[in-house]
């Protein structure tokens with residue numbers, strides 16, 4: 001990635017929305033070591049944070065912030081007191097505001113899908 | 128009645144080290160019947176207090192005349208056990224070590240009787256020796272109580288001040304025109320960020336004013352002879368062509384000098400005149416005329432400076448002075464240099480103006496530096512917006528450069544990134560690292576603060592190469608954590624070059640026969656237990672010549688070396704081991720063969736035409752004794768008779 005022209009606004013936004021200093025993370029990896037959901041994630045929680053430090057916009061394409069269950073295990077673990085779930089939430093918010101769609105309703109196999117899932121998807125569409 | 132030796136044998140288990148392989152209690156029983164052995168015992172750790180007491184008690188109760196301690200190598204505990212027998216009023220040379228650890232249990236497998244049989248033979252051999260030993264007293268001799276310190280960086284300065292404070296005279300020899308070393312070039316110092324010159328210059332002034340220190344700057348040691356306590360050094364005082372007492376630092380000479388050459392103190396980022404002072408607080412505080420740069424003194428080609436000098440301080444007739452002095456102790460504090468960036472092919476072979484090393488960056492940050500403390504890049508004076516710092520440049524690279532870690536560069540790189548971000552708040556600082564080594568007191572906190580508060584982006588991985596394009600340096604790197612290959616268009620790249628020993632290490636090692644390690648740093652007498660001593664008696668190490676170090680460690684080692692030197696100089700006399708060679712004048716034919724063979728120059732043919740030994744120089748190596756064609760030479764307590772009897776005991780007849 002081109003670091004000189006990285007997305008510094010993304011870094012600033014995540015910090016503003018989460019209220020965390022993203023540079024406080026020194027990449028020990030303890031958050032990821034204790035996260036119960038890493039098997040379902042495409043990149044690890046600490047990598048999410050590193051990418052935000054780097055202003056790497058590809059973090060918005062990652063599954064990880066969406067897989068995060070906000071279980072707070074990482075927050076309890078973090079030796080630097082970082083609120084990782086708040087950072088995940090900030091990334092989700094930024095993605096939502098970009099109106100990036102992760103699910104195309106038209107292509108959904110609706111059979112067997114709970115109704116509430118469909119409704120919430122439609123609600124997101126209509127804002 | 129003829130003298131009948133009564134020998135005690137003390138067998139150590141050394142935990143399982145010996146007892147695991149050798150049947151120690153059986154040994155104690157077996158040896159008791161042997162010639163002249165009147166007592167034997169075994170114990171878990173002979174060197175422990177209770178072990179030592181066993182020896183003392185047995186000497187008194189059994190009236191022993193000699194002691195054999197069957198244990199580890201004599202290089203470990205010979206002195207310990209000899210002191211023990213002395214405490215029980217036995218002469219120290221009536222104690223010998225039978226090495227049944229390094230030379231027996233450690234090298235043989237367990238599970239059979241043979242190690243025990245071998246240990247028994249080793250002990251018997253030692254009994255044969257000790258029962259023929261004579262009692263001796265150490266040879267006492269006078270020594271000089273002066274100390275020579277080579278190198279006037281912070282380590283040498285600290286050592287000189289400590290020795291001088293203890294009341295000993297010191298001569299501090301510094302190669303360059305000023306003391307201070309590399310510390311004088313630094314801007315602010317981690318982890319507390321105090322200004323380097325502000326904490327250094329008071330110490331430099333103290334050296335200059337101390338009544339017990341004679342400072343010889345712009346001087347070099349040309350030769351050293353002698354031995355511990357009595358070294359003789361020949362020192363060259365190179366001509367500065369300026370009378371330091373007369374020079375009033377007005378700088379008129381510098382102004383008129385027409386020659387400009389690169390300025391070493393500013394690491395080549397600036398120029399200086401042929402007549403110059405490295406920095407304004409230099410000590411001695413005087414100008415130096417650099418003859419290599421000067422248009423010429425012989426014949427005189429210019430002399431502008433002498434004409435400009437109102438104080439008449441310039442004297443073109445000065446020549447080198449040679450001083451010879453005796454010293455009891457020597458401290459080698461010759462410091463470090465940076466591994467040349469010209470050797471870094473991957474980072475442009477030193478050919479790019481905007482790829483600089485750590486000391487150059489210190490000069491850019493320094494208020495007294497070429498940019499007055501503004502960070503401006505060398506090529507065009509522009510304030511760099513993107514600065515890339517590359518750690519471990521030339522270090523931790525066994526394939527191409529140096530295999531070792533330079534220890535201080537993680538810290539100074541963090542300091543550089545911080546100071547850069549403070550001077551250029553809109554700039555971006557990137558640090559490429561393999562891992563961060565910040566083991567000193569308050570160091571980890573410093574690094575965390577730089578990352579967190581100064582928002583320096585740390586990227587884990589080594590930069591593969593740099594390429595120049597459009598006035599920028601394209602940096603190809605990696606961040607292992609995100610798994611991203613990264614590219615940065617840098618305005619300035621700072622290489623944390625490896626620390627290497629200065630040339631002074633090799634020069635000093637040649638004068639004093641010192642060992643250098645594989646990487647050229649001074650080698651200690653013991654890496655853990657004797658880190659400031661060399662294997663050459665009376666020679667101690669201080670500072671980065673012994674290995675990469677920061678200022679606190681250099682100062683500590685300076686004080687450590689000083690303490691060792693003071694300890695030596697404070698002794699009223701020095702004692703020398705009396706186990707030296709003896710000459711039977713009746714047998715000596717005066718052939719002189721031995722004189723040439725002695726590696727310590729201890730032998731001579733005297734006026735009577737026979738060999739004579741200088742007991743202070745003889746190290747008891749025995750080279751001469753084995754070479755003497757008439758058998759006139761023999762070593763005290765290692766006579767031919769002793770050797771023969773030991774061999775008989777070993778081969779078991």
Ligand SMILES: Cc1cc2nc3c(=O)[nH]c(=O)nc-3n(C[C@H](O)[C@H](O)[C@H](O)COP(=O)(O)OP(=O)(O)OC[C@H]3O[C@@H](n4cnc5c(N)ncnc54)[C@H](O)[C@@H]3O)c2cc1C
Nearest residue numbers: 278280282302308309316317462463485631670671677678
């Ligand atoms: C870029 C950089 C930044 C640093 N920043 C810090 C910091 O912030 N904090 C910190 O604690 N440490 C820092 N250091 C480390 C610090 O510079 C050293 O720890 C310290 O200067 C070592 O002092 P020294 O006396 O051992 O060696 P030196 O300073 O190298 O002094 C050796 C002296 O011996 C002289 N000499 C050499 N050979 C001979 C000879 N044959 N005869 C006579 N004289 C001779 C030399 O001219 C020199 O004056 C930094 C180092 C670098 C490279």
Ligand code: SF4
Nearest residue numbers: 035068069071072074
């Ligand atoms: S809060 Fe999210 S990132 Fe943290 S441990 Fe739980 S699931 Fe993992």
Ligand code: SF4
Nearest residue numbers: 025027028029031078
């Ligand atoms: S545990 Fe905290 S400091 Fe460690 S990697 Fe995760 S967020 Fe960073």
Ligand code: SF4
Nearest residue numbers: 519532533534536537
């Ligand atoms: S101190 Fe740090 S930068 Fe220097 S060689 Fe060691 S690990 Fe690399």
